[in-house]
Amino acid sequence: MDTKNTHEIDIVLATSSKINSVDFDNLSFGSTFTDHMLVCDFKEGKWGKPVIKPYEPFMIDPSAKVFHYGQAIFEGMKAYKDEQDQVWIFRPDQNLDRFNKSAVRMAMPEVPESIFIDGLKTILDIERAWVKKGLGNTLYIRPFMIAIGSGVIAQPSTQYRFMIILSPAKSYYSGDVKVIIAEHYSRAANGGIGAAKAAGNYSAQFYPQKLAQEKGFQQIIWTDDATHTKLEEAGTMNVFFKINDTLYTAPTSERILDGVTRKSLIDLAKREGIKVEERSVLVDEIVTAAKDGSLKEIFGAGTAAVVSPIVGFQYKEDYYELPKLQNSIAMDLKDKLTKIQYNLAEDTFGWTVKI
């Protein structure tokens, strides 16, 4: 192995690349990884030196706190390649900021920019070949942190591992997305960890999602757990509702993830002169709007799916179909956002960062 030593990151390159064995036209989301990963351990109160090395399994104690107490957080980002073979990432400062907010909520150490951002840039530079050209092709980026300290006592760990792994991807969802509005199960509690990208928030949704899928729905729109009257977000997407000419989306709160796609779409929509209101959206409101025809669109927004138009929703006994549109706001905003991400349109917001 070739060992480089940059100022701040140790680099051990893989002796050969797996890239030629990958079928980039038939990728199943999140299952293929690039040649390298970044690893950085925290112990005795401080972060060690990050290392980029071949992607591989690692050893861990059966009593590691991540297994017993779920002390684990993550982020989801993407790298894009433009027509000139330049590689771009999108608003990484937002992901770093959210990651560290998640860290605080989960009693984990914050990761400094010099490890998160510089580490990400360095590994992306090494893995450039894995970012494929063409709209829809991305390299999905998964920074995450787990508690590796051992001991089966319910207390924060003193040792952590921060890692970045990379997975080439096409688009996340396919086919029509029908959703069901949650009436019993919930995603987050008041005063809970819903606003954190904490591992435990996701497995908590698997069972209700399975029940929804069995009924023919791809996603659940979560409601507030106390009254189930307010629409909050989907499993990995924030949700927008277009009623007449206005876009509505729930305000972020301690129950709702502050999505980067969400905030970017809001800015884009406002720039287009579209009226956007961040306020609680009631289930009753969209049922009424669906009935009287003023509900024009519902769509999800998140890094994985970008924008995911929803064709209809189930609430209690009834299914409400949404109008089929030629020119939807969802697709228009998706197009505008994607063009910025792929450096096909001018980035007046200063969102993109070149690797």
Next chain:
Amino acid sequence: MDTKNTHEIDIVLATSSKINSVDFDNLSFGSTFTDHMLVCDFKEGKWGKPVIKPYEPFMIDPSAKVFHYGQAIFEGMKAYKDEQDQVWIFRPDQNLDRFNKSAVRMAMPEVPESIFIDGLKTILDIERAWVKKGLGNTLYIRPFMIAIGSGVIAQPSTQYRFMIILSPAKSYYSGDVKVIIAEHYSRAANGGIGAAKAAGNYSAQFYPQKLAQEKGFQQIIWTDDATHTKLEEAGTMNVFFKINDTLYTAPTSERILDGVTRKSLIDLAKREGIKVEERSVLVDEIVTAAKDGSLKEIFGAGTAAVVSPIVGFQYKEDYYELPKLQNSIAMDLKDKLTKIQYNLAEDTFGWTVKI
């Protein structure tokens, strides 16, 4: 290594035991493990053969779902040694049952009794020497299951690992326990996973617990997340309140763990002729009762601490001290329960199981 093969469990014995290097008088809870662990993997829709082998770290992929989505559950039990050197466990059927309820809620496969109970009995038989005689000495048992399937997509894993690890213990808590009643943070949502022993429930409490500890409180008594008016449970204990001569404890619900200690204490108290009511206990009620002197005791109940008397509680701006009692119900019930667990008193309930 010596390799045995029982009917259903492969056994690979450690070549030597660590037991002589352990200071059994100075154990820190959950940090020392016995010589062996039980491992059983689930894949392609079925459980493989359990293996008992030397306790050691194992290899896992960085993309394992347990790290990203927190798909992990556990149980907590204890083994006790009586004066005749016989080893006992307590109501293991209850833990198996709860484990499998947790599994269902977390979209994980249920573990059959032949693996959970028979596996536990077999490994305890091997580790008998690690169960020390004397009240307070126990071998803490940690069965757990983690999602080991790889892939960073928020979907249930198809591969799981069930393990049992064992840790010799003295008592869990020491010193006076002062608690604070939650006003903002919460442990569980309606329709959430609070009733499951899911890993993510525990790390979610670390940050508020840290804040409480900084203020001088060892535990938080959680309240319902919607109104913060109902007393629910503590981090790893159910909670009882004695007002005049009646014991009150919150009913189990989808927000509250159905504790084995809780249900056993209820049965014991009823046998003693003590009045027990399982119903919502309001914060206001205990504040009023503390003020007028009718609040006699508060105590936590859980496997780790058994019974943990609480000396006082903070609510908003005020601290309420509890009377110091010579003969508390807490200590009386603890004594009765412990005697059954250590085979020092007749087990009229049929709770104990001999290894």
